[in-house]
Amino acid sequence: MTDLPSHTERQLGLVIDLDTCVGCHACVVACKGWNTQSQPSPLSDQDPRGAAPSGTFLNRVHAYEVTPQTGAAQVVHFPKSCLHCADAPCVTVCPTGASFKRAEDGIVLVNESECIGCGLCAWACPYGAREMDMAEGVMKKCTLCVDRIYNETLPEQDREPACVRTCPAGARHFGDLSDPESAVSLLVEARGGMDLMPEQGTRPANKYLPPRPRDSWEGEVDLLAPWLEPVAEEPRGLLGWIDRTLARL
Amino acid sequence: MAQTERQLDTPDTQVQISDEIRKTTCYMCACRCGIDVHLKDGVPVYIEGNRDHPVNRGVLCAKGAAGLKQVTSHARLRAPLRRVGPRGSGEFEEISWDEALETAAGWLKPLRESAPERLAFFTGRDQSQSLTSWWAQQFGTPNYAAHGGFCSVNMAAAGIYTLGGSFWEFGTPDWEHAELLLLFGVAEDHDSNPIKIGLSKLKARGARVVSLNPVRSGYSAIADEWLGITPGSDGLLVLSLVHELLRAGRIDLDFLAQFTNAPVLVDCDPRSPEYGLFLRGDDGSPLVIDARTGRPAPWDGERVEPKLTGHLRRAGISHRTVMEMIAAQYMDRAYAPEAVAARVGLPPERIRWLAAEIARAAFETKLELDRPWTDFRGRQHSTMPGRPVAMHAMRGVSAHSNGFQTCRAIHLLQALLGAVETPGSFRFKPPYPKPPEAHCRPHFRAVPGQPLEGPPLGYPLGPEDLAVDAAGAPLRIDKAFSWEAPLAVHGMLHMVIANAVAADPYPIDTLFLYMSNMAWNSTMNTAGTMEMLTAQDEEGNYLIPRIIYSDAYASEMVAYADLILPDTTYLERHDCISLLDRPISEPDAAADAIRWPVVEPDRDVRPFQSVLLDLGARLGLPGMAEDGQPVYRDYADYITNHERRPGVGPLAGFRMGPHGLQDGRGTPNEAQLDSYIAAGGTHGIPVPLGAAYYKPWNRAYQDWAVEIGLLDAPAPALVQLWSEPLRRFQRAAEGQGERLPPEPLRERLAAVMTPLPVWYPPLSDTPGVEENYPLHAITQRPMAMYHSWGSQNVWLRQIHGMNPLYIPGAWWRALGLQDGDWVRVTSPHGEITAPAARMEAQSENVVWTWNAIGKRKGAWGLAPEAPEATKGVLLNHLIPEHLPSGENGASLSNSDPITGQAAWFDLRVRLERIAAPREASPGFPPLRSPVPRPD
């Protein structure tokens, strides 16, 4: 089982747009909600009302600050869940076969009833995409909502991950990244979608669209100057200009 | 361990999560998205967004998705409570509903008979203000308001008085057509999901987003351009933009002439008694010069073509157009970018760049919708020309004491560009536009045993509408509509407790609060407020003798009430999001919505609105009791059968007409709620295509609004660049007219109540303050948390369980701070300690933190050691409710001098580095919890 498939028929995954993510955490909670309510075992929370609440989340949103050489510092909100890697180290380390990658769609899953809770897969994942559920003692991770995307009890348009469905800023896209013609692949192509930690050699399926350039105003000052060419310097002048302009119409 | 793991080697991809979906409305914020509540065996198991809902189109925010945790919260109150220990201790006994209601009625009945104003009834961010306001009116107390006074009344009032409608949730950028969006001080807003959806639309189209905000997170983080403005200076910046655009002639002369009062003639003779007021015709309507004839004509005369410039002498008095006043005022070099740069905190080039970019976006490309329409003067237009520059502003502007005029300045900027209700700019959501004249005036004359003549809140048009006595003293407990806050159109909840305790203007008997955490995050001077709530006279009587409170959860405020009326949660009751109140309309549809009990409460709690109607019936209030019998069975019955005006009720959909069901006006329909439920909890009445833009001036829109009952008669109105109501107050401050302000307030009123927008520094920036308190301290809404009440949510509190103070890099280094350090934060009013964190992406002299994460120990059903209480920070401790007392020792509220809007963000502080203490201070003794909590 923990052999990685040499080839996947499709590679489903997420494309996350760092240009539009506002860091609202909607996807975090939608994920928690779906994976808690839809399943017999919830994503548990420890000490939920106490001094150190800590629970299982399959998707978390960080925020980073980037200070360029010149100009103002920028903030990028950064959601992160399992990237469904092609060379998933979390799979190969698993001693039980509980962790596996599906040949049909490339989704990386944990078969919880086979998991011994050794935690090794979480160690192997460089992204922090696996979390041990402390109530169950088994490893949990993003399932790419495998129980939504093929779920015929759901209306067709709802067969997409819960996090994608809920994202108010439209920053999450779902599709087949192995198909160069798919909407997600085209988006990745157009926006220079990138891998996280490429040097780790995991070949993630999920791609991140970098933020578009910000604060490009300085380069525009000259270009825009004609728009502020004065027509008048004092009130009378302006009124005269108004009269002349209106007369011309 | 439970043997319930998923078998994902052959995952159950066909899992059926629910057997029923009930569609209702979210309550986790005022955005009011549609939700699909999934139930399994009658138990709600999952919530997702309703795809057919006009507000959220299927998406849901973090709070909405965590809604179930609110419904099952351990902090839910479980039965009516009567205080048994001292006030503030949190010691209660459970009592029956009958006892609770009899107690309340027993307290209130004598008040109504003797002095109804001794009841102060104030509500929080509830969504039933048309009911609560009516209840107060029927009771006969003027002392009613909701939360708007501490929220964003500056936006509401400036919008209504200038445009006839406001930002807030009552208007929206034209997401479909805008090419440039300017966001002033918006972190989250009430329109949470629509703004996010809208921003993504702009991004997808490649439109540009510019954010003006001292902090670059959230919406500001994704903005293409960020201008880290100094708090409190937006007005100055905007007027500088106005200056630049006027100089460059980048203004929309057509729009100004037709749809604003720029061509209206103003009396410019300082010696004239009408100085600064409009020249009016015999019928009282303001006059313009008709370009066709060169003669004065009523502004709204059939086919009149108002002329933008011109003089008119009449009876020896000279009049000029508003446009000329505008030119005279804003062409002044005092508004040049160089002149304002230092105060605004932006280089002059940056300001000029913004002006140029606005000009480019506004005038470079021609946007024109092919929709013929007819304006109020009867002129036919073959198209709808657009202006793809949209603006939106919220509390970054409004929560300052210069917020009203700043917001007016933004509206001036919009109007100069022709960017109001034109395609691509800013659009109203019905029932707006609705100018102040179409609203009522405030009603405040309390007569024992009698209702008020009308609603307590309204829109004053001049000094004659103020709620003051002959001597000019306030008649309302919060001093709204007094000379201290003449346009306090949402009341001033933040002053009620302080005023009542000081018996200024008079003492009250009963404070009746509904869902407002006045002992904590919605109050200024939090520690002081807690003392006031427990303050006693020499005989040991509480200075506020009785406090009745309705909350659904064990909040900080609960501990300070004598009688608790526990409310249901949002899935357990009927609610009505009404066009009479704060509906969920979109620019293209008037829409309202309901909540309905998708689950039954499992505790001895009752929906507050039903309780209020019950109480009203017990008190025999007109409209609620007839012949000693309750008129309404409960709130659902009220929603269905109440008529505010003939044919107009809480819900506009599915009413009865002569030929069956109809929308808008109509008689009550017993099956109305069922129809709403079947329709997904909401119903919209589409605005006809030709009526969807230019609404204030569009005949088709005005007629449609009358037809569906939003207006009783067409009310076209010009953009009030020059505000006559403001000038009337200013005139009084100059000593003109019958009702004059008290001497000590005249100077301030004259300075701030200017008919054209002005900027003045925040009022608490008195001499010396800036030197001693060099940093501005502000808060932001965290997107995943709703004020205080998200902390009981076991999912959300993991995201925001504590809140450090974010300190700009330069100050961080100057103070020698390291990770893990704390700071002592001192304001002129007090001090707190806070965990420190560094952030570079913020303005130079600003510190900030998330709002309302810090909690009182023992509240919200949390363990006393909860991080919210030990590392949570509440800036409110630092904010005084009064301005530093002036020469005369008068204690004026720390609010906008025009609207009474609480000036939360005028706060200034200084910092000192301290080692991490064991707990944040100030600390308070833990509250005794009325609900079980983990220990």
Added chain:
Amino acid sequence: MHPAPSLILFTTLSGLGFGLLAWLCVTLSPPEGMAALAWLALAYALCLSGLAASAMHLIRRERALKAFRQWRTSWLSREAWAALVTLLLGGGFGLSLLLGHPLLPLGWLTGLAALGTVFCTAMIYAQLKSVPRWHHGSTPALFLAYALTGGALLYGQTWPTLVLLALTAALQIWVWIDGDRRLARSGTTLASATGLGTEGSPRALFPPHTGSNYLLREMVFVVARRHLLKLRVLAVLLAFALPAALLLATAVSYFNFICLALYVAGVLLSRWLFFAEAEHVVGLYYGR
């Protein structure tokens, strides 16, 4: 990484046990009779208690047997097999000793298997690219060196012990010094982790949750640098310097309990450091 006592005990004890077994099985004059039994019993006790400790690390211990399944890819699985095979082979060899007919080739095989087990254990860590400090050939080398040293010490091989102490100490010190550079060398940075390096250098601003979580508890363990240095010195003293000095000074040839105690303490400490010092790249996301 979180220095879990179960894992520190596991690697220390099983290292000693398999190290001892290796020495037992490859020395040219293996013990016989009851002595053989006693030595084997000690080695098995160490190996088994080590393995038991490792089982303690599993949350679902009742399913521990499932860990044998994935030997084709998983070093953890391989380690389980290797341990089993070693113990079975060792059993056979032991029997032959007991019976007085030592099957030396079986002994050599057992010895190899014992070292193979230690290798597998080390590879569980060394394979993890996500922990650059471990992801290195020196990790199995070091584990093997410690196992052999401990085994030699236990088995009273004075001169081999002294040589091994010196070699292992040198290797350990080099591993520490080199290890300190491995995260940087790995090329994984917050910039590569976020792809946000092109504009400037990114820095963690808001954590995803204000509270802690499994990842932080398990993978982000931070000890102060100055403590680390002290602890390293202490570990060298305990594991190498003091045992060696004692061995040289007293030159008692057979069983030196004090040396052993010092050594074990030193190894426990170095194992604590092995985990505590190891930086998992996920820490970058959290600004650690």
